[in-house]
Amino acid sequence: MRRMLGSIIVSAAVVLPPSVKAETVPDILAAQIRIQGYACDKAISAVQDKKRSRPDHDVWVLKCSNATYRFSRAPDMAAKIEILRSR
Numbered sequence: 890m891r892r893m894l895g896s897i898i899v900s901a902a903v904v905l906p907p908s909v910k911a912e913t914v915p916d917i918l919a920a921q922i923r924i925q926g927y928a929c930d931k932a933i934s935a936v937q938d939k940k941r942s943r944p945d946h947d948v949w950v951l952k953c954s955n956a957t958y959r960f961s962r963a964p965d966m967a968a969k970i971e972i973l974r975s976r
Contacts, residue, residue: 918951929953
């Protein structure tokens with residue numbers, strides 16, 4: 890019974906109804922930007938900066954409809970956000 894219940898929970902977590910939109914990397918990064926007080930009206934794209942990224946320290950360039958940001962993330966710390974372009 891326990892094994893079957895675990896399978897049901899895993900299956901239910903993986904299958905999303907068509908009306909539910911899965912969050913994308915740009916959406917997740919835009920939410921973090923907003924939490925830290927920056928404006929991101931609509932997240933357009935997010936590209937990882939592989940040259941600046943290191944293990945446990947991701948660097949992304951987030952393009953929003955109103956600005957572009959360089960976004961550095963390390964575990965258990967606030968993101969370091971740099972405005973690259975403001976519209």
